[in-house]
Amino acid sequence: MKLASLNHGRDGQLxxxxxxxxxxxxxxxxxxxxxxxxxxxxxxxxxxxxxxxLLNAGKAEIAFKFNPLDCHSPLPRAFQWADGSxxxxxxxxxxxxxxxxxxxxxxxxxxxxxxxSDGFLPPHGDIEMRNPEWGWDFEAExxxxxxxxxxxxxxxxxxxxxxxxxxxxxxxxxxLIPDELAKGxxxxxxxxTSSFSPIAVTPDELGEHWSEGKLHLEMxxxxxxxxxxxxxxxxxxxxxxxxxxxxxxxxxxLGAGTIIGxxxxxxxxxxxxxxxxxxxxxxxxxTHGEITTPFLQPGDHLSITMTPPDGAPLFGExxxxxxxxxxxxxxxPHQIKR
Amino acid sequence: MKLASLNHGRDGQLxxxxxxxxxxxxxxxxxxxxxxxxxxxxxxxxxxxxxxxLLNAGKAEIAFKFNPLDCHSPLPRAFQWADGSxxxxxxxxxxxxxxxxxxxxxxxxxxxxxxxSDGFLPPHGDIEMRNPEWGWDFEAExxxxxxxxxxxxxxxxxxxxxxxxxxxxxxxxxxLIPDELAKGxxxxxxxxTSSFSPIAVTPDELGEHWSEGKLHLEMxxxxxxxxxxxxxxxxxxxxxxxxxxxxxxxxxxLGAGTIIGxxxxxxxxxxxxxxxxxxxxxxxxxTHGEITTPFLQPGDHLSITMTPPDGAPLFGExxxxxxxxxxxxxxxPHQIKR
Numbered sequence: 191m192k193l194a195s196l197n198h199g200r201d202g203q204l205x206x207x208x209x210x211x212x213x214x215x216x217x218x219x220x221x222x223x224x225x226x227x228x229x230x231x232x233x234x235x236x237x238x239x240x241x242x243x244l245l246n247a248g249k250a251e252i253a254f255k256f257n258p259l260d261c262h263s264p265l266p267r268a269f270q271w272a273d274g275s276x277x278x279x280x281x282x283x284x285x286x287x288x289x290x291x292x293x294x295x296x297x298x299x300x301x302x303x304x305x306x307s308d309g310f311l312p313p314h315g316d317i318e319m320r321n322p323e324w325g326w327d328f329e330a331e332x333x334x335x336x337x338x339x340x341x342x343x344x345x346x347x348x349x350x351x352x353x354x355x356x357x358x359x360x361x362x363x364x365x366l367i368p369d370e371l372a373k374g375x376x377x378x379x380x381x382x383t384s385s386f387s388p389i390a391v392t393p394d395e396l397g398e399h400w401s402e403g404k405l406h407l408e409m410x411x412x413x414x415x416x417x418x419x420x421x422x423x424x425x426x427x428x429x430x431x432x433x434x435x436x437x438x439x440x441x442x443x444l445g446a447g448t449i450i451g452x453x454x455x456x457x458x459x460x461x462x463x464x465x466x467x468x469x470x471x472x473x474x475x476x477t478h479g480e481i482t483t484p485f486l487q488p489g490d491h492l493s494i495t496m497t498p499p500d501g502a503p504l505f506g507e508x509x510x511x512x513x514x515x516x517x518x519x520x521x522x523p524h525q526i527k528r
Numbered sequence: 529m530k531l532a533s534l535n536h537g538r539d540g541q542l543x544x545x546x547x548x549x550x551x552x553x554x555x556x557x558x559x560x561x562x563x564x565x566x567x568x569x570x571x572x573x574x575x576x577x578x579x580x581x582l583l584n585a586g587k588a589e590i591a592f593k594f595n596p597l598d599c600h601s602p603l604p605r606a607f608q609w610a611d612g613s614x615x616x617x618x619x620x621x622x623x624x625x626x627x628x629x630x631x632x633x634x635x636x637x638x639x640x641x642x643x644x645s646d647g648f649l650p651p652h653g654d655i656e657m658r659n660p661e662w663g664w665d666f667e668a669e670x671x672x673x674x675x676x677x678x679x680x681x682x683x684x685x686x687x688x689x690x691x692x693x694x695x696x697x698x699x700x701x702x703x704l705i706p707d708e709l710a711k712g713x714x715x716x717x718x719x720x721t722s723s724f725s726p727i728a729v730t731p732d733e734l735g736e737h738w739s740e741g742k743l744h745l746e747m748x749x750x751x752x753x754x755x756x757x758x759x760x761x762x763x764x765x766x767x768x769x770x771x772x773x774x775x776x777x778x779x780x781x782l783g784a785g786t787i788i789g790x791x792x793x794x795x796x797x798x799x800x801x802x803x804x805x806x807x808x809x810x811x812x813x814x815t816h817g818e819i820t821t822p823f824l825q826p827g828d829h830l831s832i833t834m835t836p837p838d839g840a841p842l843f844g845e846x847x848x849x850x851x852x853x854x855x856x857x858x859x860x861p862h863q864i865k866r
Contacts, residue, residue, distance in 0.1 A: 200567055200783075229538055267607050267783055269646035272716070293711075303713040304642040308607035308783030320680070320779065342658070363779060373631075375641040376714015378610070382780040441658065441701060442720040445538075445605055445646030 191242045191392045193354065194506075195224050197262040197312055206238065207256050207389055208245050211506060214256040215245050224264050224390070228446040231337045231353055258506045263310040263386035264356055265335065265447060271307035271384070272438050273331070273360060273451035274300055278428040280456035284472055300429045300437045303376050305360075307449070311385035313508045317361060319488055320515040324380075325365035326486040330411045330465035330494045330508075332423050332452040333358040334431050335390065339444035348435035349403055351444075355396065357387035357409075357494055358451055359508045364468055364485060387494070387505035399498060403430030407504075409455045411465055412493045418470075419463030423455050423496070488514040529580045529730045531692065532844075533562050535600040535650055544576065545594050545727055546583050549844065552594040553583050562602050562728070566784040569675045569691060596844045601648040601724035602694055603673065603785060609645035609722070610776050611669070611698060611789035612638055616766040618794035622810055638767045638775045641714050643698075645787070649723035651846045655699060657826055658853040663703035664824040668749045668803035668832045668846075670761050670790040671696040672769050673728060677782035686773035687741055689782075693734065695725035695747070695832055696789055697846045702806055702823060725832070725843035737836060741768030745842075747793045749803055750831045756808075757801030761793050761834070826852040 192209060195202025201223040205214045220241070221227035221234050244250045275281055278296055285292045311317070319326055335354040343351070366380035393400045399407050406424030411417075429437070434450050455465045464470045471481045486492075494508040530547060533540025539561040543552045558579070559565035559572050582588045613619055616634055623630045649655075657664055673692040681689070704718035731738045737745050744762030749755075767775070772788050793803045802808045809819045824830075832846040 269605050269607060270644060275713075296711075299711075301711055301713050302716055304644060304716060306608060306642060306780065307645075308786055309781065324779070366779070371712045373634075373637075373639055374709045374712070374714075375613075375639050376712075378640055378642060378776060379778045438716060440717045441662070441704070442644065443647065448646055 191239055191395060192389050193224060193227070193238075193264060193391075194256075194261050194389050195264050195266060196260050197266075200267060201225055202262045202264075202266045206242050206245055209395075210502065211256055211258075211389070213245060213250070213253040215241065215250045215253045217241060225268075225447050228335065228337055228353065231446065258388040259314055261388035261506070262312045264354070264388075264390040265310070265386070265449065267309050268307040268447055268449050269445050270448040271305040271451070272302050272448065273305045273453065274302045274429065274434045275453035276300065276427050276429040276434060277453055277456040279426050279458050280454050280469060283456070283469060286472075286476065297428060300434055301453075302434065302438055305377070305381055305384070305451075309383060311383045311510070313385055313388040313506065315385055315510060317486070317510050317512045318515040319486065319512050322487065323365065324363040326512070327362045327364050327467045328486065328492055328494075329360040329362055329454040330409050330419070331358045331360055331454060332356075332405055332409070333386065334450050336435065336444055336448045336450065337446045339435060339439050339448065341439055341441070341443045343436055343439045345430070345432040345436040348432035348439070351435060352393055352403070352431055354390040355393060355400070355405060355505075356390040357496060357505050357508055358384055359386075359492070359494055359510065360384045360451060360454075362466070362468070385508055385510060387508050389504075389506045391504060396504070399424075403432040405496075407496050407498055409465055410493075410495045410497060411463070414491050417463065419465050421455050421457040421462045421465060423452070426457050427452065486512050488512050529577055529733060530727050531562060531565070531576075531602060531729075532594075532599050532727050533602050533604060534598050535604075538605060539563055540600045540602075540604045544580050544583055547733075548840065549594055549596075549727070551583060551588070551591040553579065553588045553591045555579060563606075563785050566673065566675055566691065569784065596726040597652055599726035599844070600650045602692070602726075602728040603648070603724070603787065605647050606645040606785055606787050607783050608786040609643040609789070610640050610786065611643045611791065612640045612767065612772045613791035614638065614765050614767040614772060615791055615794040617764050617796050618792050618807060621794070621807060624810075624814065635766060638772055639791075640772065640776055643715070643719055643722070643789075647721060649721045649848070651723055651726040651844065653723050653848060655824070655848050655850045656853040657824065657850055660825065661703065662701040664850070665700045665702050665805045666824065666830055666832075667698040667700055667792040668747050668757070669696045669698055669792060670694075670743055670747075671724065671787050674773065674782055674786045674788065675784045677773060677777050677786065679777055679779070679781045681774055681777045683768070683770040683774040686770035686777070689773060690731055690741070690769055692728040693731060693738070693743060693843075694728040695834060695843050695846055696722055697830070697832055697848065698722045698789060698792075700804070700806070723846055723848060725846050727842075727844045729842060734842070741770040743834075745834050745836055747803055748831075748833045748835060749801070752829050755801065757803050759793050759795040759800045759803060761790070764795050765790065824850050826850050
C-alpha cells in the first residue's frame with residue numbers, strides 16, 4: 191500500500207495513492223488521518239488494502255489525480271520521532287576528521303536521539319533560513335513508522351511492527367551542535383523541523399528490495415540540480431530497523447505512530463557521494479586538507495528520492511528550497527502557519 | 529479553570545473539574561480531548577470558562593462526582609515533552625558529589641532534553657519495575673502546557689503561551705544514565721514513562737502564587753507515607769518557564785500541546801528535603817561520606833502534591849506504587865495495555 195496525507199488541518203487527511211502515483215482516493219470512512227490508521231491498524235489494514243487494489247485496478251469508486259504538491263508529510267506531527275545513527279561509517283568519518291576517536295561500543299550499541307515531532311515540514315516545504323551562520327545542513331535518511339511495540343521486544347519480533355517506510359530530510363544546524371552536545375542532554379536547538387517524503391509505503395510494496403529490516407536501494411540526492419550522492423541504503427547499515435526498535439524499546443513500550451530514522455545514509459565507498467554536507471566537507475578535509483563545500487545557502491534547492499533500477503520513485507520526492515527567513519512574526523499564535 | 533482527562537481511548541476524554549475537586553462535567557460539545565482544546569484554544573477558552581463558572585456555582589446542566597482514580601494524565605500522550613533542568617542548585621549538587629565541576633554557562637544557558645511523549649502513565653499508574661538494578665528514581669517537577677508558540681519568541685512574549693500548569697513525576701533510571709549521556713545524544717533508555725497530576729489548571733487559577741513565570745508554592749513529596757521533601761518551587765528556580773520556552777523556541781516554533789518541565793525542584797536550604805532520591809543520596813554522601821538511602825524498590829509508595837497554606841491540593845495527587853514487573857508480554861501489539 192501507498193499512503194499520503196493531504197495538507198489539511200493539523201494532522202492531514204489520509205489518502206491512498208496508486209502504485210504509479212497517478213491517482214489517489216479518500217479513505218475517510220476507514221481512517222480520517224494516518225495517526226488514526228496506525229492507532230487502529232489491525233482494524234483498518236484489510237479494508238485499506240482492498241481499496242488500494244481497487245484503486246490500482248482503476249476500479250475505485252471516486253479517484254482523483256494525485257498531486258504531491260498537495261501533500262504534507264505522512265504524519266504532519268507525531269507522538270515520537272526517534273532518529274538513529276545506523277551507518278556507523280558516517281560517525282567514524284565525522285569523528286576522524288576532527289581528530290576524535292570513536293568509542294568501539296558504537297559498533298554494537300546504537301546511537302539514537304529523541305527528536306522534536308510536534309510539527310514537521312511538508313515534503314515541498316521551504317527551509318526558512320533564519321541565521322545562515324548556524325551551519326544549515328540536510329541529512330537524507332530512511333525512516334519507518336511502527337504500530338504499538340511492547341516493552342523489551344526482541345529484534346526478531348520487532349520486524350512485524352514496521353508498518354510503513356518513507357524518506358526523511360533531517361535538518362541539522364552544524365554550528366550549534368558542538369556546544370549543545372557538550373552539555374550532555376542531546377540535541378534541541380540544533381535540530382529544527384524535518385520533512386518527509388510525500389508517500390509512505392508498506393514493506394510488502396518494496397518486494398525483494400526490503401530484506402532483514404533494511405532497504406537495499408540507492409538514495410538519490412541532488413543539490414541545485416547536480417548529483418550529490420547515491421549511496422545504497424542496504425549497504426554498511428550497521429543496525430537494521432528491527433535492531434533500532436529493540437534498542438529504543440528496552441525500557442518502555444513505543445506508541446503507534448512512532449517514527450524511527452536510520453541516520454544519514456553513508457557507504458564506505460566514498461565514490462558514491464554523500465547524503466549530507468558535513469560528510470562531504472569532512473571527506474574534502476581528509477583528502478585535500480581543506481573544506482571547499484559551504485553549508486546550505488539561501489537559494490539552494492535540494493531533492494531526495496529513491497528509485498529502483500528501471501522503476502519510478504517509490505516514495506515521491508522531498509524537494510525543498512532554502513529561503514532567507516522573514517523577520518520574527520508577532521502574529522497571534524493561533525494564526526501562525528507552521 | 530481546572531481540566532482533567534478521563535482514562536478513555538488513547539487521548540482521554542476532557543472534563544472540567546470544580547475548584548474544590550468535588551464535581552466534574554463533560555465538555556465534549558466544546559472539546560472532546562485536551563489536545564483538541566489546545567489546538568483550538570482561542571475558540572474554546574471562553575466557553576470552557578463559562579461552563580467552569582456554572583460548575584463551581586452548582587449550576588452545571590449535568591455534573592457528576594469527580595474521582596481522580598478515573599483520570600489519565602491530562603495529556604495521555606503528547607506531541608512534545610521538553611524537560612528542563614531549571615534548578616541549577618540540583619545540578620551543581622549532583623556534580624559536586626561525583627567530583628565534577630559544573631560549567632559556569634549552566635547558570636545562563638538552560639539545560640533541556642527532548643523526552644518521550646508517545647504514552648504517559650496515569651497519575652495513579654503503577655511503576656512497573658523491570659530491572660531493579662537500573663536504579664529507579666522519581667523526580668517531582670512542575671510542568672506547563674503551551675498553545676502554539678512562534679519561533680524565536682522572547683521570554684517576555686512567551687508568558688502568554690502558558691495555558692496550563694500541572695505536576696509531573698519524571699522517572700529516571702540512574703544507573704543507565706552515565707553510559708547513555710557519555711554517548712552525547714541525550715537520554716533514551718534511561719527515561720521511561722512519566723506521569724502527571726490528574727488536574728491541569730490555568731495560571732489565573734493560581735492567583736498571587738503564580739508570578740513571573742514561577743509558582744511560589746511548596747511541592748510536597750512523601751515516600752511510603754513519610755515526609756521526603758517540601759522545597760518551594762518558586763525559590764532557587766534559575767530559569768522561569770517563559771525563559772525555558774524562549775530557549776527551546778530559538779530555532780523552531782512549538783506546537784500546541786507542548787509540555788515543558790521544570791526539572792527536579794530543589795532548594796539551597798537542604799533542610800526542606802529533596803524531590804528525588806539521587807539528590808538525597810548525594811547529600812548523604814557529602815555530609816556523611818556514605819549513601820544509606822536506596823533507589824526505589826518494589827512495594828514503595830510515592831505521593832506528590834502541591835497544597836497552598838490553608839488550602840486543598842491544587843492539582844490533585846500523583847500517587848504511584850512500585851511493583852515488580854511481569855515477564856515480557858508477547859501479546860499481539862493491538863492488545864497491549866500501555
